[in-house]
Amino acid sequence: MSSAPRMPVRLTTGVLTLCGMIVSLQQTLVIPLLPDLPRILGVSADDASWLVTATLLTGAVATPIVARMADMYGKRRMLLVSLAVMTAGSLIAAVGGGFLPLLVGRAMQGFGTALIPVGISIMRDQLPRERLAGGIALMSATLGIGGALGLPLSGVLYGAFGWTSLFWSTAAVGAVLTVLIRLAVAESPQRSPGRFDVLGALVLSVVLVGLLLVLSKGAAWGWGGPRVLVLTGVSLLFLALWIPLQLRTRAPMVDLRTAVLPPVLLTNVASYFTGFAMFLNGLVLTQELQVPAETGYGLALPVVTAGLLMVPSGLMMLVFSPVAGRMLDRWGGKPTLLFGLAVMGLTYLGRVLAPGSLANAVLGSTLVSVGTAVSFAAMPVLIMGAVPRDATASANGINSLVRSLGTSSASAVLALLFASLTVTVDGVPYPSGAGMDAALWAGVAACAAGTVVGLFIPVRGRGADPGREPAAEPGEAPAPGPADRDRRPRESTGT
Structure with a gap:
């Protein structure tokens, strides 16, 4: 099979990174609007919260499905499909003018979540090995970068141009990215055989x-x-x-035999705890910056100021992505993952023990973001070093899904802690100081659990190399390839 035409490395990396950025931006842009949306749309606060939940649900469902189809039908093709659905959803939300069109649009925007694992898989196919780790690190960091920039950006757009401007902007960026992908990203020749399950x-x-x-x-x-x-x-x-x-099933949605290989399984478990600790960071900082000073820890800052103070954490993920790439080249995936988790865990511990202040809150959040950037860069490297090329997108899709489950769990745990440990200020309940300490200890525990799991991830030599097919040790069965999966005896061929 002929190889795909080689595009300029910087151009391909830049376009794919922008795809990851728009995904994380559209996930967070709507959050500052939630207090005003019930009034704007004439719905209850509980109904308005579905505008966040809908994107989460469709993103979780679409990511493994789109990633599997990318392995089977073409990674660039599915990148364009996901981007088209996300852009169409932005347009529907912008022109709909009511709650139902906005809900449908937000659900369609969730398809963009698949852009990140599919984009990383395209990098594996098209980037030279010496540039691959840096590209993966930058793509992985876009989740935190866009999340940190989305909150202040949404406040500026909302205040200047109204709430529909948030969706017009993502639709415009989606249209531009569609053109750029067609120009700068070549289709991969790698295909996984079989019918879609x-x-x-x-x-x-x-x-x-x-x-x-x-x-x-x-x-x-x-x-x-x-x-x-x-x-x-x-x-x-x-x-x-x-x-x-x-x-x-002969060609399953998820090859569980590959998923339970120790490098894949343990990396995914560590990813769950890392996603938990990453999302907890933003939720805790938001509370610290905005709640009243009478709570004992709150800084009572305006929403716009609080949003601007979250920008450094996102920018540090951008700054440290090339550093993470060099760490991957020098150390390999496992030590890089453990280093990132150690930075996150020690920072959470320091935030528990150090007296609360604006400087400590912003610095602590920034250091957690640095650890997140390093850890997130290592995960795809470990995954791709253990799976064949024709399963790259689906394996990365499952890893992204596991991280999403970690972020959702963090939100649930924090809601439980903050609801259980409260203090009342002017008749309004807020999380108490004990509740905030409990949240920070949850971050310590998540990082510790991720570190323990990461210690048991098996690697060969310096670490996994995502630019090569995984090779077996003497006496060990090789990682299953497409031909092996076709020969594997099963009773059903799926639907």
Whole structure:
């Protein structure tokens, strides 16, 4: 098979990085609007919160599906499909003028979440090995960069041009990126054989929707309430059906035999805890900056000022992405992951022990972001060093999904802690100082758990090299390739 035409490395890396940036931006742009959207749209606050939940749900469902289709039908093609759906969703939200069109548009924007794992997989196929680690580090850092910049940017756009400007802007950027991808990104010749596992995708979607609804709405519905219990039961039931279905299917939605390989499984578990600690950082800082000083730790800053003070953490992820790339080249994936988790964990511990102040809050958040940038850069390297090229996108998609589950869990845990440990100021309940300390200790625990798991990730020599096919040790079975998966005896061929 002929190789894909080689595009300029900087151009390809830049365009794919912008794709990751727009994904993280559109996820956070709507958050500052939530207090005003009930008045603007004539709905309740609970209804307005679905504008965040809808994007989370569709992103979680679309990421593994789109990533698997990228391996089968073309990575550039699915990149364009995801971007088109996200851009169309932005347009619907901008012109709809009501709650229902906005909800549909926000759900469609969730498809953009797949851009990051598919983009990283394109880098593996098209970038030279000496540039791959740096490209992966930059692409991985876009989650934090866009998240930090999205909050102040949305405030500026909203104040100057109104709420629809947030969606017009993402639609315009999506249209420009579509043109740039066609010009700067070549289609990969790598393909995974077989038919798409429709039944496996549908069953997995039920599992994910049920689980994420519990995590995102459990605090509002009541953790012991009937809706939470029913959704949990349905998710577990469909998960029990999905696992044997995947093991019997010739071309499964998720190759569980590859997913349980120690390098892949342990990296994904460590990714869950890293995603938890990363998302906790932004939630904690927001509380510290904005709640009243009477809480004992709050700084009572205006929303715009608080948003601007979150920018340094995002910029540091951008600054440290090339540093993370050099660490990957010199150390390999596992030591880089452990270093990043250590920085995050020690910073959380320092924030518990140090007296609260504006400088400590901003510096602590920035250092956690530095550790996040380093850790996130290492994860795709470890994953791609353990899976064949024809499974790159789907393996990265599952890793992104696991990280999303970690962020959703962080939100749920923090909501539980802040609801349980409160202090009342002028008749309004706020998280107490004890609640804030408990949240920071949760960050310490997540980083410690991720570090312990990371210590057991097996690597060969200096570390995994994502530019090569994974090779087996003497006496060890090689990683399964497409031909091996086709020969594997199974009872069903899927749908």
